[in-house]
Every structure is written in structure tokens, then in C-alpha cells.
Amino acid sequence: MNHAKIPYGRQSIDDEDIRAVVEVLKSDWITTGPLIEKFENAFALVVDAPYAVAFSSGTAALHAAMFALGITSGDEVIVPAMTFAATANCIVYQGGTPVFADVTPDNLLIDPDDVEKKITSKTRAIISVDYAGHPCDYDRLKTIARKNDLFLVEDACHALGAEYRGKKAGSLADLTAFSFHPVKHITTGEGGMVTTDDPDMAPRARIFRNHGITTDQRQRSEQGTWYYEMVELGYNYRITDFQCALGLSQLRKLPRWLTRRREIARRYDEAFKTFVGISLLNVHQDVTHAYHLYVVRLTSDGLKTNRKAIFTSLREAGIGVNVHYIPVHLHPFYRERFRTGPGLCPIAEAAYEQIISLPIFPGMSEDDVGTVIRAVRDATDSYSG
Numbered sequence: 334m335n336h337a338k339i340p341y342g343r344q345s346i347d348d349e350d351i352r353a354v355v356e357v358l359k360s361d362w363i364t365t366g367p368l369i370e371k372f373e374n375a376f377a378l379v380v381d382a383p384y385a386v387a388f389s390s391g392t393a394a395l396h397a398a399m400f401a402l403g404i405t406s407g408d409e410v411i412v413p414a415m416t417f418a419a420t421a422n423c424i425v426y427q428g429g430t431p432v433f434a435d436v437t438p439d440n441l442l443i444d445p446d447d448v449e450k451k452i453t454s455k456t457r458a459i460i461s462v463d464y465a466g467h468p469c470d471y472d473r474l475k476t477i478a479r480k481n482d483l484f485l486v487e488d489a490c491h492a493l494g495a496e497y498r499g500k501k502a503g504s505l506a507d508l509t510a511f512s513f514h515p516v517k518h519i520t521t522g523e524g525g526m527v528t529t530d531d532p533d534m535a536p537r538a539r540i541f542r543n544h545g546i547t548t549d550q551r552q553r554s555e556q557g558t559w560y561y562e563m564v565e566l567g568y569n570y571r572i573t574d575f576q577c578a579l580g581l582s583q584l585r586k587l588p589r590w591l592t593r594r595r596e597i598a599r600r601y602d603e604a605f606k607t608f609v610g611i612s613l614l615n616v617h618q619d620v621t622h623a624y625h626l627y628v629v630r631l632t633s634d635g636l637k638t639n640r641k642a643i644f645t646s647l648r649e650a651g652i653g654v655n656v657h658y659i660p661v662h663l664h665p666f667y668r669e670r671f672r673t674g675p676g677l678c679p680i681a682e683a684a685y686e687q688i689i690s691l692p693i694f695p696g697m698s699e700d701d702v703g704t705v706i707r708a709v710r711d712a713t714d715s716y717s718g
């Protein structure tokens with residue numbers, strides 16, 4: 334077993350966070366109490382969105398977005414191949430068909446040209462993924478969506494704090510989903526959020542979270558009534574109050590943490606641009622990157638070996654490298670259910686052979702960053718010409 338001394342990502346929890354959680358645990362409401370709305374309102378302000386609805390996970394938030402749009406069987410939704418499976422799974426939960434679009438070679442974001450090619454009479458929506466924390470080309474995606482009468486959903490699970498042309502991730506698409514898994518920018522253990530500027534979508538997401546019921550238990554208790562109506566088929570996707578207390582406390586540290594992530598990325602950029610056999614992803618001028626991930630490509634020229642050997646030697650050196658992602662259309666479920674497979678998205682497939690995610694998280698020390706850089710140099714040196 335190789336236990337990574339420096340993981341690729343991890344949460345930062347301090348005494349203030351712990352106190353906030355303990356306080357709620359001692360209160361009357363430990364789930365669906367006053368902290369939910371507080372967290373939602375604070376989050377909405379941070380991402381410049383009129384509405385925010387909290388969920389038990391980022392996956393639940395994506396599912397709610399598909400429900401809010403009314404995605405159902407027979408509908409097609411375009412998703413990038415280079416993402417976590419949950420981005421596509423949420424379409425399948427609603428009976429829809431994910432249609433995989435390829436990514437651009439320079440930064441592995443959904444390719445607007447390929448999106449246009451994959452639109453059919455059944456297409457209802459596009460889900461864009463701000464891979465690694467770099468926002469997609471929203472001007473083009475919005476134009477394509479408008480022209481073809483499609484909804485645009487942003488999977489911003491990597492992109493809390495990112496900006497495209499001065500606009501925050503969370504305010505760019507019809508609906509946006511975030512995740513609060515411990516490796517993401519802020520954590521609630523498990524958790525997620527949907528943001529939107531659409532006054533009709535927000536209540537749809539809200540009732541979906543609670544079985545499709547129009548009032549929650551706290552509202553009924555306050556109004557002194559037992560009556561409620563279930564008007565849609567929803568789920569129990571509720572987040573607890575003590576998780577929202579953690580989320581609120583974490584949110585206050587987001588600006589500092591984003592600064593730290595960007596500092597680490599700058600140090601990596603400076604170091605790796607001189608390394609043989611490593612190439613960096615492109616960062617466009619018009620974005621502010623949130624650096625959920627720091628991904629490099631191990632290119633074959635100059636390197637005698639493949640990504641596997643370098644991955645293994647970094648893991649042996651205690652560096653918790655990872656690979657984000659196996660293209661979704663290559664997973665057995667998608668191959669069997671939707672007849673996808675190799676060749677469908679060649680750029681994502683080729684990138685997958687080369688990419689490796691290096692540690693980046695706010696708690697990393699300058700020494701840790703130096704350790705990673707040295708380990709990468711050693712691992713690539715021993716394999717280069």
C-alpha cells in the first residue's frame with residue numbers, strides 16, 4: 334500500500350468550523366432548520382446568483398437541475414467526455430440520453446464546434462464542465478444554446494470562485510451545480526448547491542430536494558398545520574443544518590483559499606515550463622481560474638515511458654497524484670447502455686493517456702509544493718532521453 338504523504342486535494346477544517354457545527358448540534362433543528370437558508374443566501378451572494386438551493390451532494394444538485402428543466406425519456410443532453418461520471422449520470426436518472434461532445438486540446442473544455450455538430454431535434458440542453466476550475470467559452474455556448482432553443486447547465490463543481498469575463502461561475506448559465514465534497518473548494522462533508530436566476534427553476538429544485546412536497550416540516554410546524562401536498566416525484570436530497578453551519582464557516586475562508594490555490598498554481602507553472610516532457614494546460618486571458626485541479630500532460634517527446642510509470646513513481650514518492658478523468662463514454666455502463674466506445678471523442682481519449690493531477694489544496698505548505706516539484710523532476714528525469 335502506498336500512503337500518500339501529500340494528497341491531491343484535502344479539506345481544511347479549523348476550530349471555528351468545529352464550533353459552528355457543535356453549536357447547531359446542540360440546537361433544536363439539526364436538519365432543515367434556519368442554517369439552510371442562511372447558507373443558501375450567503376452562497377448566492379458569493380456567486381452573484383439571485384437564487385441558491387442546497388443539496389445533499391453535487392450529484393443531487395445536478396439531478397435537480399435536470400429535473401427542473403423537465404429532462405425526460407427521449408431527450409438528449411450534450412455533455413463533455415472529459416468529466417466525472419456524475420455529470421452524465423444525472424441525465425440518465427431522468428431517463429434522458431447523454432450525448433458526448435469532445436473537448437478542446439489546449440484546456441480540455443467542452444468544444445463548442447463539436448457541441449454544434451451533436452445537436453439533433455431531440456437535444457434539450459447542454460451541460461458544460463469548468464474542468465479543473467477553468468470556465469468554458471460561455472459567450473459561444475450561450476449563443477449556441479439561444480440559437481437552438483436549448484438550456485445551458487454549468488457543472489461548476491470545480492469552479493467555485495472562477496470567473497469568465499468578470500462574471501462569476503454560478504451566474505453564467507440557466508442553472509449551475511456546485512459540490513462540497515472534501516476535495517472541492519469548500520466542504521460540508523457531502524453537499525451541493527444549485528444556483529439560478531430563473532424564478533421558476535428555483536422552487537422546482539427546492540421541492541425536488543424534499544420528495545416533491547410543497548412545504549417542509551419546519552414550515553408546517555411554524556404554521557401549526559399537518560397538511561402538505563406531494564406534487565412531483567422528488568427525492569430526499571436534503572442537506573443537514575450542521576452541514577450548512579460548516580459550509581457557512583468555510584465560505585468565509587474562500588477568498589483566502591482561492592488566493593492560495595492560485596499561488597501554488599503559479600509556482601508550478603514557473604517550475605514546469607522548463608521541464609522536458611511536461612506540458613501545461615492553456616489558461617485563457619478572459620478567465621479567472623479557480624484551480625480545483627492542477628493538471629499536466631506528460632507528452633511522449635522527450636519521455637521514454639508512459640504516464641503509468643511516472644504515476645507509480647510519484648505515488649511511491651508519497652505524492653498523491655491522480656487522473657481526472659477516464660472519459661465517461663469509455664465506462665462499461667455507457668458502452669453497454671448507450672453503445673458508446675473508443676473513437677467517439679478522440680481528443681478526450683488522447684488526453685486521458687497523458688494527464689496527471691498534482692496536489693493542490695489551500696493547506697499545502699511552500700515545502701510541500703517544492704517536494705512535489707522535485708518529485709516530478711526526479712520521476713520525469715529518470716525516464717527522459
Ligand SMILES: *Cc1c(COP(=O)(O)O)cnc(C)c1O
Nearest residue numbers: 390391392417419490512513514
Ligand atoms: C465532484 C463532482 C461532481 C459530484 O459531486 P458530489 O458532491 O461528489 O456528488 C460532479 N461533477 C464534477 C465535475 C465533480 O468534480
